[in-house]
Amino acid sequence: MSITQQYLLDTYRARQLGEPAPPAPGANDWQVVRELRDHRQFSAVVAGRPAHGRIRQALGRWLHLRPRSIY
Known part of the structure; x- marks a missing residue:
């Protein structure tokens, strides 16, 4: 039974x-x-x-701690 069918049954009851x-x-x-x-x-x-x-701070710390590539 789908959500819509259950809703219609509950509405009827x-x-x-x-x-x-x-x-x-x-x-x-x-x-x-x-x-x-x-x-x-x-x-x-x-x-x-x-x-x-909090997420932005954590990502900022993670990005600043990563060693930079030399390419």
Whole structure:
């Protein structure tokens, strides 16, 4: 059964029981991504690490430590 079929079945059942319809598939995806980002930033601050730019800093350190080619 696909996600769409399950959603339609759940909507039908909710309508039959007089309950509110469930949210459509994918309706809250961006909200979940934002909450995950906020949680990671909060965890970083609590652990004493910078909340922003950690990946860029790590890449910068990695690129500066690499020996340069002589070509």
